[in-house]
Amino acid sequence: MGRKITLIGAGIVGVATASYLRRDGHDVTVLTAHPPGEYCSFGNAGMLNSSGCVPQSLPGVLAKVPGYLTDPLGPLMVRPGYALKVLPWLARFVLSAKNRRVEHAADALRALIKPTLECHEELARHAGCGDLIRRSPYLVVYESERSWRGDARAWNLRRERGVVTEDLDAAALRRLVPQLAPIYARGMLVPDQGYVANPERLTKALAAQFQKDGGQILARKVLDIAVGEGGVHELVTDAGRIAVETLVVCAGAHSGELTAMLGEKVPLEAERGYHVTYSDPRLDIPMPVHVSDAKLFVTPMEMGVRIAGQAEFAGIHAEPDYRRAEVLERHMQRMFPGVHGADRTQWMGRRPSMPDSLPVLGASARHGNVYYAFGHGHLGLCGGAPSGRLVADLIAGRKPAVDLAPYRVNRFQPRG
Numbered sequence: 001m002g003r004k005i006t007l008i009g010a011g012i013v014g015v016a017t018a019s020y021l022r023r024d025g026h027d028v029t030v031l032t033a034h035p036p037g038e039y040c041s042f043g044n045a046g047m048l049n050s051s052g053c054v055p056q057s058l059p060g061v062l063a064k065v066p067g068y069l070t071d072p073l074g075p076l077m078v079r080p081g082y083a084l085k086v087l088p089w090l091a092r093f094v095l096s097a098k099n100r101r102v103e104h105a106a107d108a109l110r111a112l113i114k115p116t117l118e119c120h121e122e123l124a125r126h127a128g129c130g131d132l133i134r135r136s137p138y139l140v141v142y143e144s145e146r147s148w149r150g151d152a153r154a155w156n157l158r159r160e161r162g163v164v165t166e167d168l169d170a171a172a173l174r175r176l177v178p179q180l181a182p183i184y185a186r187g188m189l190v191p192d193q194g195y196v197a198n199p200e201r202l203t204k205a206l207a208a209q210f211q212k213d214g215g216q217i218l219a220r221k222v223l224d225i226a227v228g229e230g231g232v233h234e235l236v237t238d239a240g241r242i243a244v245e246t247l248v249v250c251a252g253a254h255s256g257e258l259t260a261m262l263g264e265k266v267p268l269e270a271e272r273g274y275h276v277t278y279s280d281p282r283l284d285i286p287m288p289v290h291v292s293d294a295k296l297f298v299t300p301m302e303m304g305v306r307i308a309g310q311a312e313f314a315g316i317h318a319e320p321d322y323r324r325a326e327v328l329e330r331h332m333q334r335m336f337p338g339v340h341g342a343d344r345t346q347w348m349g350r351r352p353s354m355p356d357s358l359p360v361l362g363a364s365a366r367h368g369n370v371y372y373a374f375g376h377g378h379l380g381l382c383g384g385a386p387s388g389r390l391v392a393d394l395i396a397g398r399k400p401a402v403d404l405a406p407y408r409v410n411r412f413q414p415r416g
């Protein structure tokens, strides 16, 4: 018989997890502070790249930071007032660059996101929006031989895990994406990948289907969690108290606030990113393009072309600084000088990022009736559906297809 499950969060991770749980016959209620798909899952780059198994922190990362911070077109920003607060997270991030940890994280990421296309296609087809999932290669471009060679470790990590790649010279780049500026010397094509043509519509469609299938979504912000002998028994929300039998936390960048209420602190940061969507760019971009040095993606979407990237550490509640979006606009001009920018929108979202680039997935270490799926950082769209399937397997008592040990909630706690 199904359980009564309360799930916090209606981003892609929460909605996908709720969908898989409902499919198993559980009585599932989603509580969310924002309408489905209107928080970080609203505006990402849409990439479903199962090749994206390279953790953010790689050997040599520390040496690159001063260059990133001083380059006006750089991908990283730490607001001065927040620098001290984020230091412990950054220290853990830098420690994650040790070789052994990088290999471990790459294995765990690859295992998680390898089935991303198959999971998303299945969920989207059921929700009547299969058209949103596009199978496609993507292109990675470099302005110099030097920066191309500088990425060799990342490409090896991918290839060692079965990712197929194809080296390209400047002429091949322009054959594939003719409107790309002739400033790129080298590139890499990654076949058999995919993207979502509208991440917001996808999350909303999955949420609507979940409701049609008998699930419930309530607009409630969780303010506190009551814990007793048998684990969590009640949530305090902005619209009253809700009794809980089984709880699943999928609250994106706010999940750390909730796990702290449960006595399980996690080093989770809001790694803020930006996008600019051009509704009439007058460009024909046949596949997503990634500029490795600038850490950004340009993705063709149903509502135009989107450029997305940037990593800004300013705290979860700080107002957006749209100068970061202007940096993306300057990159867009550089990549596609013909871009028509009259009708464009800017956006900021909070990636839920752990310092080792791995999400928190699986059972609570303290409470028998609590499960977690959050902290997917740069890969929450990719990892959302596969994570939901794994958590549903765990709750149903089926053996998850992936070993969940690398994602355990207490991995940063000193061993007792």
Ligand SMILES: Cc1cc2nc3c(=O)[nH]c(=O)nc-3n(C[C@H](O)[C@H](O)[C@H](O)COP(=O)(O)OP(=O)(O)OC[C@H]3O[C@@H](n4cnc5c(N)ncnc54)[C@H](O)[C@@H]3O)c2cc1C
Pocket (backbone or CB within 6 Å): 008, 009, 010, 011, 012, 013, 014, 031, 032, 033, 034, 035, 036, 037, 039, 040, 041, 042, 043, 044, 045, 046, 047, 048, 220, 221, 222, 223, 250, 251, 252, 253, 254, 255, 272, 273, 274, 275, 297, 308, 309, 310, 348, 349, 350, 351, 352, 374, 375, 376, 377, 378, 379, 380, 381, 382, 383
């Ligand atoms: C610029 C940018 C580009 C990106 N590109 C990609 C990409 O191409 N591919 C990819 O895989 N990933 C990408 N990402 C990352 C991806 O968007 C995120 O990892 C993902 O959206 C996180 O989803 P989520 O469901 O965990 O969180 P969110 O979408 O943030 O949802 C969190 C949910 O929790 C709810 N919530 C929070 N606190 C409470 C509370 N106390 N009570 C009730 N509800 C609560 C919120 O209301 C919301 O519904 C990108 C991110 C950014 C910023």
